[in-house]
Amino acid sequence: MKTESGQELSASLEDYLEAIFNLADESEGARSKDIAEALSVARSSVTGALQALREKGLANYRPYGCITLTESGQARAAEVVRKHNILKSFFVNVLGVDADVAQQAACKAEHALGPEIISRLLSFIKYVTESHRNGRDVAEEFRQFHESRSGRKARKIEP
Amino acid sequence: MKTESGQELSASLEDYLEAIFNLADESEGARSKDIAEALSVARSSVTGALQALREKGLANYRPYGCITLTESGQARAAEVVRKHNILKSFFVNVLGVDADVAQQAACKAEHALGPEIISRLLSFIKYVTESHRNGRDVAEEFRQFHESRSGRKARKIEP
DNA sequence: TGACAAAGTTAGGGGTTCCTAACTATCATG
DNA sequence: CATGATAGTTAGGAACCCCTAACTTTGTCA
Structure with missing residues (x-):
């Protein structure tokens, strides 16, 4: 079916x-x-x-x-909305992007990604969520990684 | 500049x-x-x-x-190619998608995603790469997670 | 109920992107 | 150097998608 x-x-x-x-x-x-x-x-x-x-x-x-x-x-429509939500969730909950930016990007990207990638993305979100429950929070770890990298960049400018 | x-x-x-x-x-x-x-x-x-x-x-x-x-x-052009490569790398190295599928998807999605998300995606790839060096290979862990999930689905069909 | 405002439609036009068919330029080779 | 093959261009047209302006329908309320 x-x-x-x-x-x-x-x-x-x-x-x-x-x-x-x-x-x-x-x-x-x-x-x-x-x-x-x-x-x-x-x-x-x-x-x-x-x-x-x-x-x-x-x-x-x-x-x-x-x-x-x-x-x-x-x-x-439900398929499109599903793609949209998966993308937005990935942007917000994994990458840590602002809700508005994520909303807009999801709107555009939802037309470009096929079922294979969407399905893996969904799986990845679940993986990250589980990692949270298991005390190895991938999203949080990434957020810190990202901040420290941006921080390093900023420091270069004013030595 | x-x-x-x-x-x-x-x-x-x-x-x-x-x-x-x-x-x-x-x-x-x-x-x-x-x-x-x-x-x-x-x-x-x-x-x-x-x-x-x-x-x-x-x-x-x-x-x-x-x-x-x-x-x-x-x-x-270099900007576009950069987006393309970051997306493809994410699809292949993190999500574990086939190179061909990743190539095509990157081609379409590269027009839809702004600098904010691309930059975080790049950062995320680096985070995953580091995790590999640190002995906590996120990509590998996800791959196993994904397989076990698809496996579970398949088992439902023939009980 | 009649008249006005809001919602919806039609007509006409513009920009983009692509196509096929026919024409022109370029180049290699005998 | 002629000539045929390949590469590139032009002309003309179709499909989308959007717009403004003017018109029609609908619904509300005095």
Whole structure:
């Protein structure tokens, strides 16, 4: 039983899918205006994207109607969101990056990484988490390593 | 003294820059045909890209002439290549991904990640390398963790 | 209910990136 | 040096994705 449903999807359409998924989570059915806002895009661009998503069988959409995802649309969106969360978690919890920076980077990188790498990344996060429980906190150890390295750099400037 | 030189560059143009850089490394001056081959693109697309790069002051190019990068072109290309190598190294040496998969993923992701994350990723690779020298090999430990996890999954299927 | 504001759509246009087909330049070789 | 093969260019067009401006629909409230 495969989760994925068919064709290639552009990064842009994946973004729309993700936004609809997240918005529909809170209320039921997303509003065009909120999608536009979430993606920083004109409302008319949303209309276009919705037509494309409908044609691919991913969104239930008719003019002036409320916007939901089809089953396969939800599956695709869930995959994207999953990638996003794994990436963000890696950036924040392992690399120690700011939440905002991580959020933005995850948004862009989620379209670029295939299942193999995502799966290993997830595994790696779990590994780091376990290391924490086992008293050999890899994330913490790295953070100190990183700080001491940046520190060393800084010291070079003022001797 | 900053390395970067100016404007935003599309992912596509970054790819061309990288290809020219790599090709010019081996011989001197890249050939249009080889760029096309490296990027799996029609020769005419290369011509267009070269015009764009020339307009941005990144490539020395005139019709039928040999192709080199300007100084700022080289600087930009070097940045891209650096990102690429850091990502690939992370995928291969930390996550344990196949070289080919890593290569492809690095190619796509290099356009999506900013300096903050790249710098931390580099630092993390160094941390893992040191851990190897210190007898606490994080990469190796993760590899075993990952294997045991995939193993556990597989066992579920045939009980 | 009628009228106004907000939400959504359509029309038209621009930029990017790529393609194929046909043309031109370059180069090696007989 | 002629000529054919290879490399490179131009022309024209398609697919995306986004925009603004103008129009239509919807919903609210006096």
